[in-house]
Amino acid sequence: MTNFRKFGSVCAVAALVLTNGCRKMDDETEAALLGAINPVIDTCNITKSPKPGTPVTTEMAKSGLPCAVTFNQGNELADLQLDFDFNSWLTFVALHEDDGDMAMWQGWQDMGSLMLPDGKAPPPFGQSVPAPEICTGGADGAPVLKMISKTPTTPTASISGEPLNTGPLIDQNGNYARYQILVNEVMYDYIVDNKLYSKAGQAAFDKDIAFPEGNVTKDTTGTMGAIVLKVSWKVLAGDDDPADFHSVKGYVYSPATADTPESCVTETLGLVGMHIVHKTKQEPQWLWGTFEHKDNVPDSPTSSGRFHFYDPSCTDCEVNAEAPQPWNPAVEPFPGNFRSQIVRTTTYPSEAVDSAARWNPEFQQALKGTALANYRLVTTQWPTDGGSTTDPMGAPFPLFAANTTMETYVQATRSGDGWVNTPQATSSCMSCHNNATTTNGKESDFSFVLEKAE
């Protein structure tokens, strides 16, 4: 972007004689820069969703990462939901393709190595800042998991992602769930090339924030666009079977508090939730697909089964209640034998329910024998009118969407003996991220990442 600014100055000097030519050059230069950030590739997955009666095959499930949604079902809400959800499943599977000894996405840039103290420039893509000195004995580049929720006020939430005052999630072993936010190389490059990792860089950036878009131009040729992941993990312990999870060995770090010293231990963690957020040309409000481990929580209170965040034998555990404070992840298991008792309470329209009910068993069957077969798509939120001139959110559908490991306490509100979705109180990806800004109050294109700059 520096070069672009220099070029802009030259244009200003020569404006009287070369106005039109310089404008053309500016456009071309900007396009070239954007092209370097979001390069044309020829490997976009354009696999169409199969029509009813044709099952998802393993080959189809593992066909690769889509640059954008390929439509095949029809034009009604139910048809489109099927295509968006199919796209989410393809993306989820592709992101877990092994890239060496780990899934592709695990090589992406963690927020902790992107938005650094004092606005320092981040390390090259895929590289991490050094782990805290106390973290030793793990593999090189092992993730350091600090976040225990999305709450700015929790002790380890110096890198928090959301303006939600929600508490930590405690599994049945008494351990805190841990969280990560990661960005792909396209998004990383956009942030770094434009120096948006610092307050100073954001203040100097004189254009609208517009992250690069995924798009398919012809056949499998296109651009990938920006992708953000929010990931939730649980420490595998007790009766947990690592084979049931996509897992990682990482550092579980807790900072010092007034009562406890700094700590860092190496643990095996199992994936329990993942938001996949992808900006595409047709969906400038981004696509919001969210996945969970199938054994996280029940869809309603139950007295049977085994869940990571629900105890069927506990009849007096308050459902969806936050853990009592203080919240200190250095103290595990959670004091007082508290365990989260979480039930899925967000309700979804029939189109979303039916779509997930079709794809989940088909993909799980196609992925049988792998850990990924133990995951389920909750839903995909997408804009029905991406180009709306009156609604910046593009009329999202479904109206609400929540992952029980990440929007645990903003799923729905109580109404009598049941739960109802309530605007501003029930999680909606687009409705929340529509408010995202930079540190100087500029719209930040649905991403709270830039808000973390110092």
Next chain:
Amino acid sequence: MSNDLDNFVAISSALTGIAASKLRPSLDTHKTAQAYLDYATEHGGSAFTELMGLSPAEVLEAVANEPDGDIAIMANCVTLMWYLGAWYFPDGLLAYKQGSSSFAPSVVISSDAYTQGWAWKVGQAHPMGYSELRYGYWSGQPSTLSDLVGGE
């Protein structure tokens, strides 16, 4: 039911002045029209059944010719439902219109109905506590009325 819904939307459009395509978009994420039809069918009694048997032009004619008649009051209820997201009880609404009551009792149909009330959009505004607009929108011009409600 589809014919009922089409008819309800056509009558609603005639009463509110808002384009049918706005009341019931082709990709209808809120399904407000269906929710309102269901609500009015349950609570509107025979007057609503009678209203639904008329064409939009006939409804407008009934409102003009007999403004305190059952059809007109029900038409008022439907109009208010769209604009305010609330169901006004017909008897109370009639009493209010005739001046025998200073208050027209109503019930907000749902939280979604509250946020989707067309009064907000016609006012080029948004309900208290809820906005689809982005941070800083107040420093810019609102969308045009025709963009918000359809038509010229």
